[in-house]
Each structure stands twice: as structure tokens, then as C-alpha cells.
Amino acid sequence: MFDYPPVLLKPAVFHRYQKKAAKLTQEFNACANEVAQESLSMMRTVRAFGTEHKELGRQYFLSIICSYVIAVLLGGMSILTGHVSSEQLLTYVLYCEWLIYATWRVVDNLSSLLRSIGASEKVFQSMDLLPSNQFLSKGKQCLVISWTGGVKLQRLMGHIQFVNVSFHYPSRATVPVLDHACLTVEANEVVAIVGLSGSGKSTFVNLLLRLYEPISGQILIDGFPLKELDIRWLREKIGFVGQEPHLFHMDIKSNVMYGCPRDLKQEDVEWAAKQAYAHEFILSLPHGYETLVDDDLLSGGQKQRIAIARAILRDPAILILDEATSALDSESEHYVRGVLHSLRNDNETKRTIIIIAHRLSTIKDVDRIVVIDGGQIVEIGNHRELLHKNGLYARLVKAQTESWD
Numbered sequence: 435m436f437d438y439p440p441v442l443l444k445p446a447v448f449h450r451y452q453k454k455a456a457k458l459t460q461e462f463n464a465c466a467n468e469v470a471q472e473s474l475s476m477m478r479t480v481r482a483f484g485t486e487h488k489e490l491g492r493q494y495f496l497s498i499i500c501s502y503v504i505a506v507l508l509g510g511m512s513i514l515t516g517h518v519s520s521e522q523l524l525t526y527v528l529y530c531e532w533l534i535y536a537t538w539r540v541v542d543n544l545s546s547l548l549r550s551i552g553a554s555e556k557v558f559q560s561m562d563l564l565p566s567n568q569f570l571s572k573g574k575q576c577l578v579i580s581w582t583g584g585v586k587l588q589r590l591m592g593h594i595q596f597v598n599v600s601f602h603y604p605s606r607a608t609v610p611v612l613d614h615a616c617l618t619v620e621a622n623e624v625v626a627i628v629g630l631s632g633s634g635k636s637t638f639v640n641l642l643l644r645l646y647e648p649i650s651g652q653i654l655i656d657g658f659p660l661k662e663l664d665i666r667w668l669r670e671k672i673g674f675v676g677q678e679p680h681l682f683h684m685d686i687k688s689n690v691m692y693g694c695p696r697d698l699k700q701e702d703v704e705w706a707a708k709q710a711y712a713h714e715f716i717l718s719l720p721h722g723y724e725t726l727v728d729d730d731l732l733s734g735g736q737k738q739r740i741a742i743a744r745a746i747l748r749d750p751a752i753l754i755l756d757e758a759t760s761a762l763d764s765e766s767e768h769y770v771r772g773v774l775h776s777l778r779n780d781n782e783t784k785r786t787i788i789i790i791a792h793r794l795s796t797i798k799d800v801d802r803i804v805v806i807d808g809g810q811i812v813e814i815g816n817h818r819e820l821l822h823k824n825g826l827y828a829r830l831v832k833a834q835t836e837s838w839d
């Protein structure tokens with residue numbers, strides 16, 4: 435803090451202001467933190483659903499409107515004070531529009547150009563192949579090399595492998611988060627990842643969504659290195675419900691349809707909402723599916739169920755629920771267990787599911803439970819096997835059961 439300036443203020447007054455300043459700084463920091471968390475959650479949703487382009491378009495539209503409003507306000511004041519004529523203001527606004535549009539096109543084309551340069555190596559490789567080789571055959575899979583150079587599989591089965599994966603976050607290079615982690619998840623298997631807070635559970639998901647690259651080791655999807663797959667295509671095949679699902683300021687229907695690449699009808703949206711046990715409460719809202727989502731409209735559990743409906747609607751080969759049940763009340767948790775159960779047992783909707791849950795009661799019935807401690811996998815097995823082993827999982831279950839009693 436500042437030193438006491440003897441001439442300007444009395445000590446008591448100075449200390450009162452000093453305290454106020456400290457309090458204001460604290461409040462500002464808390465507010466900035468909240469905004470940062472919210473933006474992070476939104477960015478994660480946008481990246482996981484591959485809708486960066488659409489969001490950029492919306493921001494572009496917003497910035498044009500803002501600049502019009504500012505130009506008209508300032509220009510109007512200048513006309514009133516006689517600094518400019520109305521013709522000059524009109525010309526200025528038209529030039530501004532032209533300039534913003536031209537800048538946007540340049541930036542947009544530049545980013546496409548940079549992406550193309552990055553991908554050109556693989557494009558040239560694929561140009562060297564004979565036409566029939568561009569549909570490579572590996573095992574029973576048929577591959578297509580997309581224009582960005584990434585590989586698209588004909589069908590994603592949902593087999594996941596982490597081979598000796600080590601990782602630390604770029605901002606904390608000295609703190610290892612995953613240490614030579616090895617894990618295989620079979621196609622259509624339901625696997626839960628559990629562990630103490632900060633043990634590295636969400637990091638597995640971040641790496642699987644390719645939000646970060648491993649420092650060493652490899653992640654394979656259906657036997658193909660993750661970094662060789664077309665990431666946009668892959669994210670379309672992965673349904674993701676994050677810790678704090680982000681809902682956009684638009685109606686419920688658009689929120690459920692968000693990022694879904696195929697054409698959808700109202701029946702499809704309702705089907706997904708029913709699967710996620712969200713249909714009933716949506717109908718009870720003032721305008722049903724057309725109700726606009728704002729901050730106070732929905733509880734944490736209701737937001738989760740809309741996010742689950744959004745994920746199910748994409749019919750993903752891999753469904754990731756990151757602590758999807760942590761914000762749910764017991765009743766909603768019961769519904770989500772029902773969703774998991776039906777997705778798992780219905781041959782039509784079977785898929786690989788990875789669930790990270792703090793409430794261990796939710797994941798009792800999954801095929802396998804992976805226990806992580808300090809970035810290392812310390813136990814793998816089903817609920818009964820792990821209880822019998824009497825290790826970390828058994829201790830976590832015991833601690834939770836005691837706290838529920």
C-alpha cells in the first residue's frame with residue numbers, strides 16, 4: 435500500500451480511505467475472476483462444439499452495431515455544436531462501414547491463409563497419392579483426408595488410448611499434471627474417472643478434446659493419433675457436457691440445437707430433451723422451448739440437463755460428462771443415472787461414455803472406474819473390485835457415505 439502523505443490528509447482519514455481502497459480492489463478482483471471463469475467456460479463450450487466461426491460472425495455483427503451507435507452519438511453532438519454537417523456525418527458513417535467490412539474480410543482471409551499454409555504440407559502429401567489412395571484403408575476403416583490435411587474416419591467407433599501421456603499446463607511448466615498415464619477405453623464402454631480434487635481428471639478430457647497437446651506420449655482414437663485426425667470433424671463426433679455448462683443468451687431450443695451440424699426439427703429437439711429429462715420443466719417455462727435463457731431463469735441442475743440434451747442431440751460416438759452431476763440435486767441425479775443406464779443398454783444409442791463425477795453413487799454401475807491420484811492412474815476396476823481392493827476408491831466411497839449419513 436501507499437505511504438502516509440503527511441501534508442495532505444490526517445492519519446485517521448488516510449487509513450479510512452486506504453481501507454476503502456483495499457475493499458474496492460478486493461471486490462474488483464472477485465468480479466474480474468467471475469468474468470474470467472464465465473468467459474473460460476464459454477470458450478471451452480465454443481471450442482468443444484467447433485462453433486468458433488459462428489461466434490466470430492456474431493461478434494462482428496455486434497461490433498458494427500456498437501460502432502454505428504458511437505458514431506451517431508458523437509456525430510449528432512458534433513452537428514448540434516456545428517462542428518460537422520449532416521452530409522459529412524453520413525459520409526463518415528458510410529466510410530466506417532466500408533472500412534470495418536474490408537478489415538473483417540482481410541482478417542478472415544488472413545486467418546484462412548495461415549491455416550492453409552499450416553495444412554499445406556499434408557495437402558501436398560495427399561496430392562502425391564494416387565486418387566484411390568486418398569481413401570486409405572487401415573484395417574476395416576476407410577479414411578478420407580480432408581482439405582485441412584486432417585484425417586476423417588468413415589465411422590468413429592469410440593476406442594480411446596492414452597499411451598504414456600505426460601502433461602503440464604503451459605502457464606505452470608514446473609507442475610506436472612499427468613505423468614506417463616496409460617489408459618485404454620474400449621468402444622461403447624462406460625468409464626468413470628474419479629479422484630481427489632486437482633488430481634488431473636478434467637485434464638484427461640482437455641487432452642481428449644485436444645484443447646491442449648500432451649508434452650510426451652500419444653493419444654489414439656480408433657488406433658489413429660489424435661493430432662492427425664481432423665479436429666473439427668472429431669469434435670462433431672464428441673458430445674461434451676462441462677463442469678459448468680455454458681448456456682447462450684438465446685431461446686432454449688437454440689441452446690439445445692447449438693453446434694449441431696445436421697438439420698433439425700422440433701421433434702428432434704424434444705426427443706433429446708426427453709432423453710435428458712428436461713422436456714417437462716421446459717414445457718413449464720413461460721414460452722416453453724422459445725423461452726429466452728437469462729442468468730436467473732434456470733437452476734444449475736436444469737442447465738446441466740439442457741447441456742446433456744445438447745450433447746445427446748449430436749448423436750456423438752463419444753460422450754463426455756465432466757462432473758455433470760455435481761450441480762444436480764438428488765432427483766436430477768436420479769434422472770441422469772437413468773439417461774446413462776438407457777444409453778448404455780439400448781443397442782441403438784450405445785456409445786463410449788466417459789464420466790467424471792464427484793458423487794460416487796452416480797457411477798456405481800459403470801463398466802470400469804479409473805482412480806487418479808497426483809496425475810497417475812492408481813486403480814482400475816469396477817465398483818465391487820475396487821471396494822474389495824480397499825484402496826483409494828474404497829476410502830473415497832467410505833468418506834462420502836459417512837458424510838451422507
Ligand SMILES: Nc1ncnc2c1ncn2[C@@H]1O[C@H](COP(=O)(O)OP(=O)(O)OP(=O)(O)O)[C@@H](O)[C@H]1O
Nearest residue numbers: 603605606611629630631632633634635636637638
Ligand atoms: N488451465 C490451467 N492452467 C494451469 N493449471 C491448471 C489449469 N487447469 C488445471 N490446472 C491444474 O492442474 C491440476 C489438475 O487439474 P484438473 O482440473 O485436471 O483436476 P481435477 O481432478 O479435474 O480437479 P477437480 O475435481 O477439482 O475439478 C490442478 O493442480 C490444477 O490446479
